[in-house]
Amino acid sequence: TNRIFSGIQPSGDLHLGNYLGAIRRFVPLQDTHECIYCVVDMHAITVWQDPEELRRATRELTAAYLAAGIDPKRSIIFNQSRVHQHAELAWVFNCVARIGWMNRMTQFKDKAGKNSENVSLGLLAYPSLMAADILVYKATHVPVGDDQKQHLELTRDIAAKFNNDYAASIRAEGLEPEFFPLTEPLIAGPATRIMSLRDGSKKMSKSDPSDQSRISLLDDADAISKKIKRATTDPEPLPSEVEGLKGRAEADNLVGIYAALADRTKAEVLAEYGGQGWGVFKPALADLAVAVLAPMADEMRRLLADPATIDGILAEGAERARPIAQATMKDVRRIVGFIG
Ligand code: ATP
Ligand code: MG
Structure with missing residues (x-):
């Protein structure tokens, strides 16, 4: 069994x-x-x-x-x-x-x-x-x-x-x-290791002293958007293929988060956003994260009231x-x- x-x-x-x-x-x-x-x-x-x-x-x-x-x-x-x-x-x-x-x-x-x-x-x-x-x-x-x-x-x-x-x-x-x-x-899927939003070499953790390093499940829409928009990245636009994420830990992490939240592959996400800058991708990611997490946070708050x-x-x-x-x-x- x-x-x-x-x-x-x-x-x-x-x-x-x-x-x-x-x-x-x-x-x-x-x-x-x-x-x-x-x-x-x-x-x-x-x-x-x-x-x-x-x-x-x-x-x-x-x-x-x-x-x-x-x-x-x-x-x-x-x-x-x-x-x-x-x-x-x-x-x-x-x-x-x-x-x-x-x-x-x-x-x-x-x-x-x-x-x-x-x-x-x-x-x-x-x-x-x-x-x-x-x-x-x-x-x-x-x-x-x-x-x-x-x-x-x-x-x-x-x-x-x-x-x-x-x-x-x-x-x-x-x-x-x-x-x-x-x-x-x-251990499977595109999100087996989500990295800190402040440092692409460290995993996102509850025990990280920086609240800015993670998106908490009870964060409100405003906090989620701010954290994503302030997330550390390199200045380059997104690559069009997954290969292009090599050596770009922060970009790889944000694309991986998008893919996991949207139930798509990284390749599919890059097919849509390849060539775009962070000014386009980060707001799209923030909207997606809010859409997925906000209803869950509401339900958690409802349950925690009892x-x-x-x-x-x-x-x-x-x-x-x-x-x-x-x-x-x-x-x-x-x-x-x-x-x-
Ligand atoms: P702490 O910093 O206190 O160890 P944590 O964030 O690592 O907290 P845990 O309670 O240790 O959380 O782990 C709970 C589950 O979440 C485990 O299955 C762990 O593998 C998974 N997990 C923790 N951090 C990540 C991450 N950054 N990406 C993907 N999975 C994670
Ligand atoms: Mg842990």
Whole structure:
């Protein structure tokens, strides 16, 4: 069977990269797969979060899932901390994974910067908790942005090492030798890595200190237009073919955003706008972004006006997620040799 799992951190303002690279792609998967979409609040606190702000961001992300078209009747939507088995399995994985594997993660290096001795231990162990999120449901596929590819590889490494380290015990318990599946990432489309509007070499992120670097899902039309019009670009007009975007990171990014929002290819976008300057393309992109994002923002605001309903959806989702996670942990406990 195929099972989808994916999670997003409630760690700041959701942005266009989260939408195009992840949330939007979660929706059609509901037609073909059993889907579990998580608000990973335990990941968020790997970097300190104001508690009130964490609650706000948890509800905002849930509202974004719903507004984008994730159906809480068909899919499971819940917040990670409610299902304790994530933390329990993460501990076992901390004992399976090697410190060297964690030290090689580019996300850790980027987020820790020069300060790597003084960030939380949780930030280093982040991929181990992520592997637990996925594998506690034995998910087969994980739709994510391109930046998570390395973490998915590590998830496979952890699954393979667990299956191997405990092979005899897995056999003795009469379980499948591939106890944990080797989960595949689903990274596809023209928007797998949206870049910062200020710096074409950095990905758009919630944690970027500059609000101008990203288009937030709750930005109003005016803010969206201003950010796009001020986005860093070179002075050249747009090329007529995709080849011409090579070495022009900012131009490539804006054309990619247009293509993703319009459900077209970059080639199609350039067939229309090739030869045009930014004075033509940026306003067209701003109008398109507003047309796509404004109705979703309105729906998010409508949902956020009733936090009790949102909290109820998260509670109900956790009730459905928990039995799946419990069944996996029951086996893991026996495999590892815990009594009781
Ligand atoms: P943070 O800076 O706190 O890590 P983030 O913006 O990277 O925040 P995450 O919660 O880490 O967001 O990631 C949520 C999902 O969004 C993941 O699937 C990730 O791959 C995807 N994603 C994040 N940034 C981008 C981006 N710039 N382009 C495409 N997908 C992205
Ligand atoms: Mg991230």
